[in-house]
Amino acid sequence: MPSESEEDQSEGDHESFVEIDPTQRYGRYDELLGSGAVKKVYRAFDQEEGIEVAWNRVKLSKFINDSTMTERLYSEVRLLKSLKNKNIIALHNVWRDEERNTLNFMTEVCTSGNLREYRRKHKNVSMKALKKWSFQILKGLEYLHTHEPCVIHRDLNCSNVFVNGNLGQVKIGDLGLAAIVGKNHSAHSVLGTPEFMAPELYEEDYTEMVDIYSFGMCVLEMLTLEIPYGECDNIAKIYKKVTSGVRPQALSKIKDLEVRAFVERCLAQPRARPSATELLKDPFFDEVDDEDDDENNYYL
Missing domain, CATH: 3.30.200.20 (Phosphorylase Kinase; domain 1)
Structure with a gap:
């Protein structure tokens, strides 16, 4: 005893x-x-x-x-x-x-915290792994955007994406500020993280395409380990650059033209911006095996 x-x-x-x-x-x-x-x-x-x-x-x-x-x-x-x-x-x-x-x-709860912390902890990550993470984020956005009714996240950034590192699995979180929109897919309130907010979001008339813009900024951060517009020391300067169409300096650090073109597609004007479904078919993801993603059985 x-x-x-x-x-x-x-x-x-x-x-x-x-x-x-x-x-x-x-x-x-x-x-x-x-x-x-x-x-x-x-x-x-x-x-x-x-x-x-x-x-x-x-x-x-x-x-x-x-x-x-x-x-x-x-x-x-x-x-x-x-x-x-x-x-x-x-x-x-x-x-x-x-x-x-x-x-x-x-x-x-995800075992490895958010993607921003995880990426900074693991600096030596292959482009293939980054594409797998990006692919999964897009799959989550596709689900939200094609849901009935449509759901706009509105605050997508790397700190709101979470990781199960043992599975190489990423999940979109922090849906507390998401907007449920009707058939016209438009919302009007200004919410989000300035560095990741699409220009039309500031105009208070936008659709789910704001999430695609934010996704592009997430990919940019994953690639460069820099938060977009890090060169700006206040929100007003970020707002001025975003609404004027000035890209973040970090974009110039991407030397691979194919990768840079993919990010640019996500940051295009709203009508030219592809949907999540369209982006999933982009040649950028040719080396990502959708079946592997479905099983979530790969290890990084």
Whole structure:
């Protein structure tokens, strides 16, 4: 039999939940996985499935004077729960905490963090591997854009793409700011990360093609390890360059003409910008085996 001190030590090894969701299924730990302007993400545990998950908490105080926006955000996140695609982070549950004035949602967690961190950690990556990551991001965008109704991510960047490094698998996450649009596929609010925002987004009249522009900037970052428009020291300068059609300096560092042409296609004017489905057929992806991607069984 274990001694009393051994039992105490064993009990001390158990990590305690600091919060449990209303269904009593999910428990939140104190460990912070990431944070942004309005959202914090904590490590959590799904007691029913026995898996780790991410507990996302959005502060609704930012929208305190805009009840319409609050309700819209809540309803859109609920709709995102229905999205099922291997290249989209799965949303398990969502609820509003009236006492804390927060919107909470549980999502799957990827083992290797976000793509920006992962790419900087692993600097020696082949072009083939970068193309596989890009292909998977596009597959996720194709699913969102052809979904009924159409879903526009609006804040796609390398910190919102997550990696399961042991599988070479990437998934689009942070869908909390996504827009659900009708048959005309147009949205009007200005949201996103300035370095990755398409020029028409600033004009408050845009379609899902803004995600293709952001995708092009993601590819640029993956290739150069630089955040686009790093030469600008404030948002106003970024805005001026983007709306004037001035490309980021990092683009000039891409010496492979085929690769550079692919990025340029993504950054073209909205009407000339190809859809995700069209880009997936681009010769840029000729060496990517779609069947391998379907199995997600390759290792990097």
